[in-house]
Amino acid sequence: MTDSSPPHSPITLFDTLHAQCEQEWQAYCYHEFIGQIADGTLPEQCFRHYLMQDYLFLIHFSRAWALAVYKSETIADMRAAATTLNAHLNYEMGLHVKYCKSWGIEEKQLEEVEEASANMAYTRYVLERGLAGDILDLHVALAPCVIGYAVICKRLMEDPATRLSGNPYREWIEMYGGDEYQDIARKAVENLDNLAASRAGADRMKNLAKTFKQATVLEIGFWEMGLYLKM
Known part of the structure; x- marks a missing residue:
């Protein structure tokens, strides 16, 4: 099993947090949905379902x-x-x-798609934690999501078992595994530490x-939703 830690210097708050739920973190990073993206075998209707739900997720994000x-x-x-x-x-x-x-998904379809229960559960949980707690609770x-996608796709990019040539999901892997998003994840790790300092x-x-x-x-539930077309 290859490394499932984000690109940063140890020991951070993020290290401490995911070390305390290592079983869940591994289940998230090595979920079957991700495995099928890596080898290009994920059914396309599953990925389309995920993409449509991800649009709604971005709204709540x-x-x-x-x-x-x-x-x-x-x-x-x-x-x-604000930035x-x-x-x-x-x-x-x-x-x-x-x-x-x-x-093949038009914007009108994205605007009309019904929100899946896994999507609703995750996004409302994030908002609830932010409302009930402070800015650190919200960022945690x-x-x-913010850091996890970078962790997952960095690993996929570095894993020789990942099929990039002819993989219909290559662009998705490279988007989150590329330098631009990796930098976003690094800043998110640093921001957690800055917020936690006081x-x-x-x-x-x-x-x-x-x-x-x-x-x-709840992130695992999001993969489950995509893999099994759950609503």
């Missing part, structure tokens, strides 16, 4: 970053969250719509670990 602006306690944190929000709403969602079109809930005493670690573990389990 943007709401989470808007909440991060509100929850921020410094101008610097507000600007950072990410702008990137999601005005750049990434446009790229996602374009990518979906290459798979977001971390399995907020994460020993008495908070139990709840932060619980949030991270639950978000990871």
Whole structure:
């Protein structure tokens, strides 16, 4: 089994969090959905289903970053969250719509798709943690997605068993495994540490670990939704 840690310097808050739910983290990073993407055998209807749900996920993800602006306690944190929000709403969602079109999915279909229960459970959990807690709680809930995709696709890019030539999912792998997204993940790891510096005493670690573990389990549910076309 190859490394499933993100590109960063040890020991970070992220190291501590995923070490406390290693079984769930491995189940997420090595899920069958990912295995079938790696060898190009994932049925295309499963990937289309995932892409359509991911569009809805991005909408709620943007709401989470808007909440991060509100929850921020410094101008610097507000600007950072606002920059990410702008990137999601005005750049990434446009790229996602374009990518979906290459798979035969029109924007109208994305706007009309019914939200899957796994999607709803995960996105509402992230928002709930942000509303109930502070900005650190919110970023910990977001971390399995933001950092996890980089971890997964970096491993796929480096694994000789991954089939890139002729793989219909190569662009997806390279998008999250490429330098641009890897840099986003590195900054997310650093941001967790910066936020934790003044907020994460020993008495908070139990709840932060619980949030991270639950978000990871819900990420597994997202793969399950895609693999088995669950609604």
